[in-house]
Amino acid sequence: MTNIETKRFEKIFNKFTNSKKINEGILLIENTNGEFSLCKGYGGKGLNSPFLMASITKLFTTTCILILLEQGKLSLNDKISEYFDENIIKGIHVYNGKDYSLELTISDLLFQTSGLPDVYLEGKDSLKNKVLLEDFYITFSDMIDRVKNLKPHFEARKKGKAYYADINFDILGEIIVMVSGFKLSQAYKKYIFEPLGLSHTYLSENENNRIPQVYYMNQVIHRPKLVISSGASGGCITNAYELMIFIKAFFGGKLFNKNIFNSLSIYNKLQFSMGPIYYGGGYMQIPLNGVNNFFMGKGELVGHSGSTGSFAFYYPMRDLFFVGDLNQMANPSLPIRISMQLAMAAK
Structure with a gap:
């Protein structure tokens, strides 16, 4: 990277963090x-400061599924009815009768x-709406019941x-819990954290774990029960x-067979509210030259963002990884926008 590109990266980060919302x-x-x-920090946030990954966690879940696939313990073509009692699953997807x-x-x-x-x-x-007002637990059974009361989209x-x-x-x-025989936190630890030496990355299981606060506008929100439920x-x-170590391993083939990953x-493009984002097998893809983008660049970003402002993306065209957190729930597009602009600045 040249000094000019480094200054471009810093300028973009400064522009986002100078916002009153951050x-x-x-x-x-x-x-x-x-x-x-x-590395650039703002507001006291440093390289080792903990933050809530939110949906970037889905990359960990994807990793476990691919490892279990590689071990021959499941197939992507398996019907989920093979893993659950029919009464639990029946009724979650009723479309046009x-x-x-x-x-x-x-x-x-x-x-x-x-x-x-x-x-x-x-x-x-x-x-x-509820999360802005209070902290609460929600069980898997509760979520399934809620799904049954909503209509699928296709x-x-x-x-x-x-x-x-x-x-x-x-x-x-x-499914990971059933197939591996581990609690989800143990599966993450066995398949990801221990192999990569991640000692400060964890799935929160109880309120004694350190669970960082997040912001909605300028309101501090601490929701340990909901985080545990997530x-x-x-x-x-x-x-x-540690997120940088993981994202490099995820796209570098260090955790599972690269041939499996290539499949x-x-x-497929996600719903309109998700902007320019497409979804592959367990991760996001953002084309930088799509007609839906305000920016025009080359190549694509692959990785994931989180609703709390977190992001972890790889830009293969320039072999660059972008990870970080803006800690703002009020605008879920922020981590996507900063990642796209950073990629665009790598000329």
Whole structure:
């Protein structure tokens, strides 16, 4: 990287953190071999400061699924009805009067092509409104019941369709527990944290764990019960240093067979509210030259963002990894926008 590019990265980070909406932030940029490394903090946030990963946790869940696939313990074509009592699953996907629930597969969940609704955003009593008012636990059974009371968006595996919904990964988390024989936190530890030496990344299981606060505008929100309930779809805590180690391993083939991973690069565009984001097998893809983008660049970003302002993306065209956190729930597009602009600045 040249000094000019480094200054561009710093300018972009400063522009985002100078916003009145941002109280703290952290950015770490590296290439694969670490010859280039840039770290910028704001508001007291540093390289080792903990933050809530939110939906970046889905990359951990994806990793476990791929490892279990490699071990021959499951198949992406497995129907989820093989893992759950029929009474639990029946009724979660009724579309145009037909119940497709027992036909849903692990692949449908991983690729977000199940058509299942998002209980966090949808419905009269959506969880998004509730979380701003109070902290609460929600069980897997509760989430399944909520899904059954909402309408799916399309028939599963409808060509070219994808709909982002946490429940897809909540179900995958339950399958990981059944297949591995470990609690989800233990599975993450065995398959990811220990092999990579991540000692400050963890899935929160009780309120004694350190669970960072998040911001909604300038309001501090501390929701340990909800974070604990989020599990496989969004319950992990990490820091920028360890998230960088993970994202390099995820896209570098250090955790699972690279050939298996290559089969995941089939992308479908997500719902309109998700902007320019496509979804592959367990991760996001953002084309930088799409007609829906305000920016025009080359190549693509792959990785994941979180609703709390967290981001972890790889830009293959320039061999750059962007990880960090803007800690702001009020605008979920922020981590996408900063990642795109950083990639655009790498000329």
